[in-house]
Amino acid sequence: MSEISDPLPPSWLEELKALLGPGGHLESDADRAPFETDFRALHHGHTPLVALPDSTARVAEFVRWCAAHRVAIVPQGGNTSYCGGATPRANGREIVLSLRRLDRIHSVDPDGDALTADAGCVLARLQEAAAATGRLLPMSLGSEGSCTLGGIISTNAGGTAVLRYGMMRSLVLGLEVVLPDGRVLDQLTGLAKDNTGYDVKQLFIGAEGTLGIVTAACIRLHPQPASTVTAFAAVPTPAAAIALLARLRRAAGNAVSTFELLPRVALELVLRHIPGTRDPCGGTHPWYLLIELGLNEPAPEAALRFESTLAAALEAGEITDVAIATSGAQREALWRLREEIPLAQRREGAGLKHDVAVAVQRLPEFISEGSALVAGLAPGARLVAYGHLGDGSLHFNLTAAENDDGASLLAAGDEIRHAVHDLVARYRGSISAEHGIGQLKVAELERYEDPVALALMRDIKRVIDPLGIMNPGKVLA
Numbered sequence: 001m002s003e004i005s006d007p008l009p010p011s012w013l014e015e016l017k018a019l020l021g022p023g024g025h026l027e028s029d030a031d032r033a034p035f036e037t038d039f040r041a042l043h044h045g046h047t048p049l050v051a052l053p054d055s056t057a058r059v060a061e062f063v064r065w066c067a068a069h070r071v072a073i074v075p076q077g078g079n080t081s082y083c084g085g086a087t088p089r090a091n092g093r094e095i096v097l098s099l100r101r102l103d104r105i106h107s108v109d110p111d112g113d114a115l116t117a118d119a120g121c122v123l124a125r126l127q128e129a130a131a132a133t134g135r136l137l138p139m140s141l142g143s144e145g146s147c148t149l150g151g152i153i154s155t156n157a158g159g160t161a162v163l164r165y166g167m168m169r170s171l172v173l174g175l176e177v178v179l180p181d182g183r184v185l186d187q188l189t190g191l192a193k194d195n196t197g198y199d200v201k202q203l204f205i206g207a208e209g210t211l212g213i214v215t216a217a218c219i220r221l222h223p224q225p226a227s228t229v230t231a232f233a234a235v236p237t238p239a240a241a242i243a244l245l246a247r248l249r250r251a252a253g254n255a256v257s258t259f260e261l262l263p264r265v266a267l268e269l270v271l272r273h274i275p276g277t278r279d280p281c282g283g284t285h286p287w288y289l290l291i292e293l294g295l296n297e298p299a300p301e302a303a304l305r306f307e308s309t310l311a312a313a314l315e316a317g318e319i320t321d322v323a324i325a326t327s328g329a330q331r332e333a334l335w336r337l338r339e340e341i342p343l344a345q346r347r348e349g350a351g352l353k354h355d356v357a358v359a360v361q362r363l364p365e366f367i368s369e370g371s372a373l374v375a376g377l378a379p380g381a382r383l384v385a386y387g388h389l390g391d392g393s394l395h396f397n398l399t400a401a402e403n404d405d406g407a408s409l410l411a412a413g414d415e416i417r418h419a420v421h422d423l424v425a426r427y428r429g430s431i432s433a434e435h436g437i438g439q440l441k442v443a444e445l446e447r448y449e450d451p452v453a454l455a456l457m458r459d460i461k462r463v464i465d466p467l468g469i470m471n472p473g474k475v476l477a
C-alpha cells in the first residue's frame with residue numbers, strides 16, 4: 001500500500017465542504033476513524049474527509065467535482081463487508097462517500113409488491129416497512145441491523161434465504177446510480193418486465209462501487225408465508241443432508257427457504273462462546289442442519305406435514321435426531337446456533353476463512369476431498385465448514401487447534417488458500433460465493449477468473465470509469 005505522500009490541497013477540501021453543505025462531512029480523526037477500518041479490522045486506510053451528501057443531486061455534484069480533480073471516491077454503506085471493499089487505501093487521497101444521510105423510504109406498494117428507498121436505508125428498517133404492509137422483504141443476513149440497501153446491492157448480498165428468493169440481484173427491480181462522470185442513471189421504474197436492450201442496471205449490482213454509486217433502488221417484495229416451520233436436525237453425512245433436501249422439496253416445493261449445514265465443531269464453538277445457547281439434540285452427531293420452510297397453509301397443518309416428512313427422513317436414516325421449534329423463542333434459539341458461528345469462531349481465536357461454492361450435488365465429495373487436503377497442510381487445525389448447503393455455498397473455514405495461538409496456521413495461510421481455491425477450480429466452483437472481491441481477493445480473482453470474463457470486466461471498467469476514480473484497487477487491480 002502506498003504511503004501518505006501527497007495530501008489533497010487544503011483548498012480542495014474547503015471546496016468540497018462547501019459543496020456538501022451543512023452537516024455534509026466529517027473531518028476529525030475520531031469522526032473519520034470508523035470509516036477508515038472494516039468491521040473485521042483487517043483493512044486500515046486513510047481518508048482526509050468523509051463526505052455525507054444528503055441527496056442524489058448532491059452526490060452527483062460531488063462526483064463531478066471529484067472527476068474534474070481526479071480524486072478517488074470510496075462509497076460506503078453500513079461498513080459490514082468482508083473483503084475490505086468499502087475501506088479506503090492508505091494513500092490519504094481517497095474520499096469516503098457515506099450514503100447514510102440518504103435514508104428516505106420513497107414508497108411501499110403492497111399491491112405492486114415493490115418498495116423504493118434511498119441507498120442509505122438500513123436493511124432491518126426496510127424489512128419492518130415491508131412487514132407493516134403485510135409483505136416480506138426476504139433478504140436476511142447477520143448484519144441486517146446495520147447493512148444498507150446500497151451496500152447489499154453493491155455486493156449482491158446472499159444471506160440465509162437465497163435458496164428460495166435468490167441473491168440481492170433477483171430482488172432488484174430498479175436502480176438509481178450516479179455514474180463516475182456525475183450523470184444520473186434513473187432506472188427506478190419498478191417494472192417486472194423491460195426488455196429494451198442491454199439491462200445496464202445489472203452492471204452495478206455486485207460491482208462493489210467500482211462503476212458508480214447506487215443512490216436508490218426499487219426492491220421486489222413477496223407474500224408473507226402463512227406459517228413458518230423451523231427445525232434443527234442431526235445428520236450423519238453431507239450426502240444424507242442433500243438427500244433430505246430433495247425429500248423436503250418433493251414434499252413442499254420451493255417453500256424450503258433455509259437449509260444450512262454445520263459441523264459438530266461449529267456447534268461446540270457456539271455453545272462455548274455464546275451465552276444462553278444449548279444443544280437441542282441428544283448425543284453428539286457429526287453434522288447438523290438448520291431448516292426452515294415458509295408455507296401457505298395454517299400453522300397446525302403445516303407443522304403436521306413437516307413432522308411427517310421428518311419422520312420419514314428419520315426412518316430412511318437421513319437424519320438421526322431432530323428438534324422442531326414450537327414457539328418464536330425456540331425458533332430464535334435454533335437460529336442463533338447458526339447465526340452466531342462467525343462470532344464464536346472469532347472468539348475461539350486465529351482462523352482462516354474461505355467463501356466457496358460448488359454444484360450442490362458435488363458438495364459431499366468436495367467436503368471430503370477438502371478435509372483431507374487441509375488436514376495435510378494444517379495438521380491439528382479444526383475445519384469449520386458450515387453454511388448455505390442448499391445454495392452449494394460453504395464457509396470452508398479453519399480454526400487453530402485448541403491451545404495453539406494459530407501463528408503457524410496464519411503463516412501457512414497463502415498456501416492453504418491456494419490449495420483450497422485450486423480444489424474449488426477443479427470443481428468449476430467459485431472462490432467467492434457471496435462476500436465479493438473487495439481488496440482482499442483482487443489477486444485471487446486474477447488467478448482464478450476465466451481470462452475472457454476478466455478481460456470483459458476490465459473493458460467495462462474502462463468504458464464506464466475511464467478516469468479510474470471509482471473505488472480504485474477494489475475488484476480489479
Ligand code: MLT
Pocket residue numbers: 142339341342387395434
Ligand atoms: C455467514 O454465512 O455466516 C456469513 O456469510 C458470515 C461469515 O462467513 O462469517
Ligand code: ZN
Pocket residue numbers: 159387388395434
Ligand atoms: Zn454466508
